[in-house]
Amino acid sequence: xxxxxxxxxxxxxxxxxxxxxxxxxxxxxxxxxxxxxxxxxxxxxxxxxxxxxxxxxxxxxxxxxxxxxxxxxxxxxxxxxxxxxxxxxxxxxxxxxxxxxxxxxxxxxxxxxxxxxxxxxxxxxxxxxxxxxxxxxxxxxxxxxxxxxxxxxxxxxxxxxxxxxxxxxxxxxxxxxxxxxxxxxxxxxxxxxxxxxxxxxxxxxxxxxxxxxxxxxxxxxxxxxxxxxxxxxxxxxxxxxxxxxxxxxxxxxxxxxxxxxxxxxxxxxxxxxxxxxxxxxxxxxxxxxxxxxxxxxxxxxxxxxxxxxxxxxxxxxxxxxxxxxxxxxxxxxxxxxxxxxxxxxxxxxxxxxxxxxxxxxxxxxxxxxxxxxxxxxxxxxxxxxxxxxxxxxxxxxxxxxxxxxxxxxxxxxxxxxxxxxx
Numbered sequence: 459x460x461x462x463x464x465x466x467x468x469x470x471x472x473x474x475x476x477x478x479x480x481x482x483x484x485x486x487x488x489x490x491x492x493x494x495x496x497x498x499x500x501x502x503x504x505x506x507x508x509x510x511x512x513x514x515x516x517x518x519x520x521x522x523x524x525x526x527x528x529x530x531x532x533x534x535x536x537x538x539x540x541x542x543x544x545x546x547x548x549x550x551x552x553x554x555x556x557x558x559x560x561x562x563x564x565x566x567x568x569x570x571x572x573x574x575x576x577x578x579x580x581x582x583x584x585x586x587x588x589x590x591x592x593x594x595x596x597x598x599x600x601x602x603x604x605x606x607x608x609x610x611x612x613x614x615x616x617x618x619x620x621x622x623x624x625x626x627x628x629x630x631x632x633x634x635x636x637x638x639x640x641x642x643x644x645x646x647x648x649x650x651x652x653x654x655x656x657x658x659x660x661x662x663x664x665x666x667x668x669x670x671x672x673x674x675x676x677x678x679x680x681x682x683x684x685x686x687x688x689x690x691x692x693x694x695x696x697x698x699x700x701x702x703x704x705x706x707x708x709x710x711x712x713x714x715x716x717x718x719x720x721x722x723x724x725x726x727x728x729x730x731x732x733x734x735x736x737x738x739x740x741x742x743x744x745x746x747x748x749x750x751x752x753x754x755x756x757x758x759x760x761x762x763x764x765x766x767x768x769x770x771x772x773x774x775x776x777x778x779x780x781x782x783x784x785x786x787x788x789x790x791x792x793x794x795x796x797x798x799x800x801x802x803x804x805x806x807x808x809x810x811x812x813x814x815x816x817x818x819x820x821x822x823x824x825x826x827x828x829x830x831x832x833x834x835x836x837x838x839x840x841x842x843x844x845x846x847x848x849x850x851x852x853x854x855x856x857x858x859x860x861x862x863x864x865x866x867x868x869x870x871x872x873x874x875x876x877x878x879x880x
Contacts, residue, residue, distance in 0.1 A: 532674060657728070
C-alpha cells in the first residue's frame with residue numbers, strides 16, 4: 459500500500475542554476491504522479507561553490523561546496539528536502555542529522571566533450587596539439603592528462619550556461635570543455651555533444667548522473683514520501699560508490715573515479731585513485747558477487763577475501779582484466795608495496811537510526827521502525843542484504859587500492875594542495 463503523506467505542502471531547497479531548477483522540476487513532476495494533491499514550494503539558495511566562480515574548486519575547499527548552505531537551511535527547518543546532483547554530495551562529511559532519502563534513476567553517467575563551434579572537429583583526437591581543454595575537475599584532469607597528454611588543461615568555472623558562454627568566447631582561448639552527459643541531456647543540449655568519453659578512458663565521478671534527495675534523518679514522513687522515487691539499481695550502485703569514496707577519502711582535490719554495473723543480482727565496480735597529474739594511479743575491480751546472499755570476509759595469508767556464503771572466494775589481490783582490453787594505460791592494474799592486511803580496518807559503516815516526526819498539521823507524533831542507512835543512503839523498500847553487500851563491496855574496493863599504494867598518492871596530493879594553498 460502506498461504511503462499517505464502527513465502534509466499537504468513540502469518546501470524544496472535547490473541551487474539557483476538553470477540545471478538545478480530543471481532537476482528540481484523533474485523531481486516534482488515524478489512526485490505528482492504518486493501524490494497529485496500535494497503542493498511543492500521551491501526555495502532557491504546560493505552555495506559557496508556558486509558564489510566563487512574564479513578559483514578552482516580544489517582551492518576553495520574540499521567538501522560540501524555545493525551543499526553546505528542548503529544543509530544549513532535544512533537543519534533550520536526552513537526547507538523539507540533538497541534536490542542534489544548526487545556527485546556533489548560528499549560521502550564523508552554529510553551532517554550526522556542528514557540522510558539521502560531517495561536516489562532517482564540514473565541518467566548517462568559518462569563525461570562528454572563539447573568542442574568550440576569554430577572547430578570543425580568531432581573528437582578530442584582530432585584537435586591540434588596544444589589545444590586548451592576547459593575543466594575544473596581534478597578527476598577529469600588527471601585521467602585526461604594520462605590519456606591525452608598533448609593538451610593543456612585550464613580551469614573553467616560556472617554553471618553550464620556560464621561555461622558554454624566562456625567556450626564560445628574565442629578570446630578566452632578554450633578549444634573544448636568537458637561536462638557530464640547527464641547535465642547536457644537535462645538541459646536538452648545533446649546537440650552540443652561532440653564526443654562521449656567511454657569509461658575505459660575516463661571513469662566517472664561517484665554518483666554522477668543520479669539525483670539524490672537529502673532530508674533530515676528524523677523526518678520519517680518525508681523519507682517515506684520520497685521512497686517512491688527510489689530506483690533500486692541506481693541506489694545499489696551509488697551505495698557501493700559512496701562506500702568506496704568514504705573509505706578511500708576524498709573531495710574536490712582528490713582525483714578518484716568509478717564505473718559500476720548492477721544486473722539485479724551481481725555487482726561490478728571499478729575504482730581508481732590518481733595523483734593530480736595522472737602520472738601515478740592505483741586501479742582495480744570487485745565483481746561477480748551475488749548481492750542477494752549474505753557475504754563473509756575472511757583472511758587468507760596476506761590477502762582479503764569477500765564472497766557470498768556459498769560462492770567461490772574472490773581474492774581482492776587477484777589481477778582483473780581491463781574493461782575492454784584496449785591499450786589504454788589505465789587498463790592495467792598498477793601494483794605497489796602492500797601493507798599488511800592487519801593494518802587495514804575493514805568495517806561496515808551502516809547504522810540504525812530511530813526516526814520520528816511531528817506533523818505541522820496534526821498533533822500525532824509517529825515513531826517509525828528503525829531505518830538503516832548505507833553510506834548515508836536510506837534505501838527504503840530495497841532489500842537490506844543487497845544494500846549491505848553493495849556497501850561492503852565498495853568498502854573493499856577501497857581497501858584493495860589502499861593495499862596497492864593509495865596512501866602514498868593521497869599523501870602526495872595533500873602536500874601539493876597544502877603548497878598551493880599557502
